Amino acid sequence: MVPARAGVGRAPSRARERASGGPRASGGRPRTFAAGGYHTCGLTAEGDTYCWGSSTYGKLGIGDTTGNVLEPNKVLGGHKFAKIYAGRHTVCGLTADGEAWCWGNNGNGQVGDGDTVVVKVPAKVVTTERFVSLSPSTYHTCGVTYDGRGFCWGSNGRGKMGIGTTTGTVNPEPLQVVNITNFAHISAGNDHSCGVTTDGAVYCWGNAAGGRRGNGSTSGSSGTPSLVQTIGPVAFLDGAPAGCAEEGEGCFPRKSFDDHVLLASGRGAGYFVLRLS
Numbered sequence: 509m510v511p512a513r514a515g516v517g518r519a520p521s522r523a524r525e526r527a528s529g530g531p532r533a534s535g536g537r538p539r540t541f542a543a544g545g546y547h548t549c550g551l552t553a554e555g556d557t558y559c560w561g562s563s564t565y566g567k568l569g570i571g572d573t574t575g576n577v578l579e580p581n582k583v584l585g586g587h588k589f590a591k592i593y594a595g596r597h598t599v600c601g602l603t604a605d606g607e608a609w610c611w612g613n614n615g616n617g618q619v620g621d622g623d624t625v626v627v628k629v630p631a632k633v634v635t636t637e638r639f640v641s642l643s644p645s646t647y648h649t650c651g652v653t654y655d656g657r658g659f660c661w662g663s664n665g666r667g668k669m670g671i672g673t674t675t676g677t678v679n680p681e682p683l684q685v686v687n688i689t690n691f692a693h694i695s696a697g698n699d700h701s702c703g704v705t706t707d708g709a710v711y712c713w714g715n716a717a718g719g720r721r722g723n724g725s726t727s728g729s730s731g732t733p734s735l736v737q738t739i740g741p742v743a744f745l746d747g748a749p750a751g752c753a754e755e756g757e758g759c760f761p762r763k764s765f766d767d768h769v770l771l772a773s774g775r776g777a778g779y780f781v782l783r784l785s
Contacts, residue, residue, distance in 0.1 A: 544594030545646075550580060555588030557601060565597040566628035567612030573628060583611075584629040595644030595696075600651075601630065606638030608651060616647045617680025618662030624680055634681045635659070645696035650703075651682070658685035658694050658703055666699050667731030668714035674729045685713075688733050703733065710736040 538550030538558065547561030547568060558580035559568040566573045569583035587609060589601035597613035609630040610619040617624050620633035637659060639651040648662030648669055659682035660669035667674035670685035685694070685703070688711055694703040700714030700721060711733035712721040719726045722736035 540592065542592045542594035542599070544599065545596035547594065547599075549583075549592050549594050549599055551589055551592045551601075555590065555604075557583040557587070557589055557592055559583055559599065565613035566626050567594075567597050567599050569599060569611045569629055571628045573626060585609075587630050591641070593642045593644055595649070596646040598644040598649065600633075600642045600644045600649060602639055602642060606640065606654060608633040608635070608637075608639050608642055610642075610644065610649060612644075614680075616663035617678050618644060618647060618649045620649060620661040620680060620682060622680050624678060633661070637682065641693050643694055643696040643701075645701075646698045648696055648701075650685070650694040650696040650701055652691045652694055652703075656690040656692070656706060658688060658691045659683065660685060660694075660696070660701065664731065666715040666729040668696070668699055668701050669731070670701060670713040670733055671731055673731045675731075686732055702736070712736055 537552060539553045541548060541550045544567065546564070547559055549557055549559040551557055557569065559570070560577045560580045561568070563570065563572045563575055563577055568577055568581060570581045571584055587601065588603065590604045591602040593600045598610060598618050599612050600608060600610040602608060608620070609632050611627045611630045612619065614621070614624055614627050619627045619631055621627060621631040622634045637653045639653055642649065642651040647665065648660055650658060650660040652658055658670065660671070661679050661682045662669070663676065663678055664671060664673065665676035669679065669683060671683045672686040688703065688705060690706045691703045692706045694701060697720070700712060702710060702712040704710050710722070712723070713730055713733045714721065715729050716723065716725045716727055721734060723734045724737055
């Protein structure tokens with residue numbers, strides 16, 4: 509059975525629907541959402557986070573790891589977040605002053621708390637860095653700091669953390685992406701990552717299979733960011749509706765607006781704008 513998300517699906521019992529973690533949503537209206545692999549989270553104007561869907565790996569942040577939750581439950585810990593990001597089985601939140609907190613699947617250290625065990629409630633990422641954006645994926649998480657540096661944590665398989673090596677080490681604390689110091693945003697994929705700089709250049713690293721790194725190659729891996737070829741200036745708009753270059757799982761159809769094309773995963777919290785003229 510496909511785990512419930514976005515309030516759709518079955519649960520073993522009515523008690524399971526309400527879960528055991530925290531109170532159901534009451535009052536505050538969500539002002540933004542983040543849809544993950546099998547769950548959804550919403551953030552209210554007051555900074556409270558509510559999640560629902562599959563609670564496997566503790567990704568709902570309610571202290572539970574079993575069953576489906578069909579109604580929004582408040583994430584435990586009393587944290588106030590300004591932004592929320594949902595990956596496949598990991599969720600991260602940013603406070604107003606840039607502190608990063610994550611929870612959920614942590615088998616590769618992608619929560620960033622210095623360990624590799626499941627995290628059922630928000631845990632602070634072990635770093636003094638302050639972030640402007642985060643991107644949790646299946647096996648790793650990346651973020652951009654206030655001064656434009658990129659950091660990733662979790663699995664470095666095929667070089668997807670961008671730390672200069674392709675050795676598949678597990679890194680449960682943030683390590684800096686090499687060579688680039690003016691990122692505006694980084695998006696983490698399953699086996700590769702890409703980032704856009706403040707001057708509109710796009711770099712990718714990790715697995716090149718299928719041409720996903722955009723450097724003219726369809727094989728090999730690299731832990732060093734390489735410039736994506738034939739793309740002009742690109743801007744990242746945080747929190748905007750997402751579009752996709754191609755239709756696929758978790759993506760909306762390709763859309764054009766005048767001289768722009770939306771180019772991003774529908775799972776993200778924002779989108780790249782490719783200027784065509």
